[in-house]
Amino acid sequence: MNLDVETGTKDGASVVTLRGEIDVYTAPRLRQTLIDLVEGGATDIVVDMEKVDFLDSTGLGVLVGGLKRVKDREGSMKLVATQDRILKIFDITGLSKVFPIFGSLDKALGS
Amino acid sequence: MSQAPLPDVEVEIPPRPEYVGVVRHLMGAVARLGQHSPEFVENAKLAGSEACTNAVELTGRAGADDRVDVSATLLEDRLEIVVSDRGHNAGEAPVIAPTDTPATGFESGLSLPLLEGLVDELSIDAREGGGNVVRMTLVREFEEDVG
Numbered sequence: 001m002n003l004d005v006e007t008g009t010k011d012g013a014s015v016v017t018l019r020g021e022i023d024v025y026t027a028p029r030l031r032q033t034l035i036d037l038v039e040g041g042a043t044d045i046v047v048d049m050e051k052v053d054f055l056d057s058t059g060l061g062v063l064v065g066g067l068k069r070v071k072d073r074e075g076s077m078k079l080v081a082t083q084d085r086i087l088k089i090f091d092i093t094g095l096s097k098v099f100p101i102f103g104s105l106d107k108a109l110g111s
Numbered sequence: 112m113s114q115a116p117l118p119d120v121e122v123e124i125p126p127r128p129e130y131v132g133v134v135r136h137l138m139g140a141v142a143r144l145g146q147h148s149p150e151f152v153e154n155a156k157l158a159g160s161e162a163c164t165n166a167v168e169l170t171g172r173a174g175a176d177d178r179v180d181v182s183a184t185l186l187e188d189r190l191e192i193v194v195s196d197r198g199h200n201a202g203e204a205p206v207i208a209p210t211d212t213p214a215t216g217f218e219s220g221l222s223l224p225l226l227e228g229l230v231d232e233l234s235i236d237a238r239e240g241g242g243n244v245v246r247m248t249l250v251r252e253f254e255e256d257v258g
Contacts, residue, residue: 023135024164025128054135056160057221064221085153092228093221 002026005033011109014042019051022059030059034066043075046108055086060093067099076100078108119185123178124163126170126196134181135160141183142190147251154229154249155190159183161222161229162194162245169198169243177242189231189250197242201235 003026004019014037022030037045047063049055067077078100081087090096102108120141124130138159142152159181166179177197184191226233232248 021132023128023160024131024167054156054160056157056164057225058164060221060225085150089157089225093224095221 003029005029007033007037010046010105013044013046013109015046015048015105015109017048017051021054022052022062023054023056024058027058027062031062031065034062035069038066038069038073038075043070043073045070045075045077046080046105047077048080048105048108049086050080050082050105052081052083052086055089057093060089060095063099064095078102078111080105080108119182121180121182123180126167126176126179126198128164128167130179131160131163131167134163137181138183138190138192141185142249145185145190145251147190151190151249151251155192158226158229158247158249159192159194161226162192162247165201165222165245166194166196166198166243169201170196172199173197189248192247192249194245194247195238195242197238197240200237200241201243 002020003022006017008015008017016030016033016037018030020026034045045066063079070077080102081090082103087096087101090099090101100111102111120137122134122137124134135156139152139156142155147155163179163181170177170179175197180195182193226247229249230247231250232246234246236244236246238244
C-alpha cells in the first residue's frame, strides 16, 4: 500500500503525478501536496491519475478539498484519468460533472 | 443444491488507517477465489475498503481502540462482506454524512453514495453492545465473464 506523489510544472501548470493507491492511509500526502501548491500560489493544477491503482471516497474527498481551495483563489483543477475503475468512481458519486477529466496530460494542458 | 464448500474468511484489524489496505487486498483475494470478473474483484476491494474506513473513523470518533471485525463469505453467485466496529453510532452522527471528519479533516460524505452504487445490498445497523454493523452483498451479474 503506497502512493507516490510527484509535483512539477509543464506549460505553466502545476502537475501532480500520482502512482499507487489512494485511501485513508495514503491520502494525507496528496492532501498536503494540494494545500502546499495552492498556498504557494498555484492556480492551474492538473492531477494525473493514470497510474493510480485504487481510489476510494477518502481520495475523492481530498480532490474535492483541493478543488475548493484552488477555486477560492480563482484557479482550476483538472484530472487525467482513463481507467474504467477510476472513472466509475467519479460517475457513481456524480463528481464526473464537477471535475474536468481528460484522457491525457497533453489534452488537459491544452484545454 | 450444487453448492460447493464455501471458503469463509474472518479477520480483526486494529482501528487504524494503515490496516484498511490489508482488508482491501484480502477482499480482492477472496473475490478472486470465486473466479469473479476483474470488475467484481475491484468492487469487492472498494466496498471492503470503504466500510473499513468508516469503521476506523467511527472508532476513532468514539475514542475507542476496539478492533474492527471483518468477514467475507463467498457463495456461488455472491460475496457477502460484514464489517463491525465498536465505534460511534453511525445512526446518530453518520460518518457518511457530508462533513469534515474530525480525525482527518478530509471532505467526506461520499462513502455512502459510493457504497450504494457499488453493492447490490447494503445495510447499516447498530451493533449489540455498541457500534455498527455494515452488511454488503455483491451479486455476480448473469452475463459476467468468469476470469
